[in-house]
Amino acid sequence: MRLTKRLGLLAAAAAFTASTAAVAAPTFINILTGGTSGVYYPIGVALSQQYNKIDGAKTSVQATKASVENLNLLQAGRGELAFSLGDSVADAWNGVEDAGFKAPLKCLRAIAGTYNNYIQIVASEESGIKTLEDLKGKRISVGAPKSGTELNARAIFKAAGLSYEDMGRVEFLPYAESVELIKNRQLDATLQSSGLGMAAIRDLASTMPVTFVEIPAEVVEKIESDAYLAGVIPAGTYDGQDADVPTVAITNILVSHEKVSDEVAYQMTKLMFDNLSSLGNAHSAAKDIKLENATKNLPIPLHPGAERFYKEAGVLK
Secondary structure, three states: OHHHHHHHHHHHHHHHHHHHHHHHOOEEEEEEOOOOOOOHHHHHHHHHHHHOOOOOEEEEEEOOOOHHHHHHHHHOOOOOEEEEEHHHHHHHHHOOHHHOOOOOOOOEEEEEEEEEEEEEEEEEHHHOOOOOHHHOOOEEEOOOOOOHHHHHHHHHHHHOOOOHHHOOEEEOOOHHHHHHHHHOOOOOEEEEEEOOOOHHHHHHHHHOOEEEEOOOHHHHHHOOOOOEEEEEEOOOOOOOOOOOEEEEEEEEEEEEEOOOOHHHHHHHHHHHHHOHHHHHHHOHHHHHOOHHHOOOOOOOOEOHHHHHHHHHOOOOO
């Protein structure tokens, strides 16, 4: 009898311990961003500070090569939220191998459309580069290989009748490294896909005279993707930039995956929109995140948790 009672007590204690461990198990939220000198990273840090409010959440922010790497990491279950350019998201969903996706990434789910990236082609004034055509024979950096930025570069150059072979030298480098090489006169120009007012270009424009290269609307119309829109870098965005610069705009999307619980996805979406002012303080690009635009033109399905939030907010019926 005593043995039976003792075994019963031990079983009860084990069950209690197991249930306590289950309740106490942390919810990991790893946010995949981009380089630390870009826009994704500071906004990701601001999001992580809000997500610490989720019960049991353990948040982290990972600097990456951005869009393409982020989406592949999500598919592998090595992150819960990622920033990505809209064209890369579409390519991932469709498994476009040339864009860096060996198979369709069908576990991806959208959390929100956010702010636009702008293609910013900046050249040293002494290089003499003023137009896309002037890039021929020059030294340019176009982002890490098969990164979202580099895929943007390929699409834009193709629409303009250019290719990498037309350039004097093509480097595949992140934002900050590209800028340092221009400062040291080892590069003539860099193409960067980012939110407006990004730190590396601000640094370059405040250090030396630069020229912002226009991407005319007729070139934008020739790009073979609905994700690319005509945009403008407003005058005064950077030091010495006295006029509007026509360019390309591409929507950024916050992406999760189907194994993230509906409740966590709901909380991630709600906390972002409840704290937009904090994100805007982290980087001015986040001031363009609008609730009414969050579900428009998404190339992948919404996460059910995010969908629940948008229905509550009256964005979706």
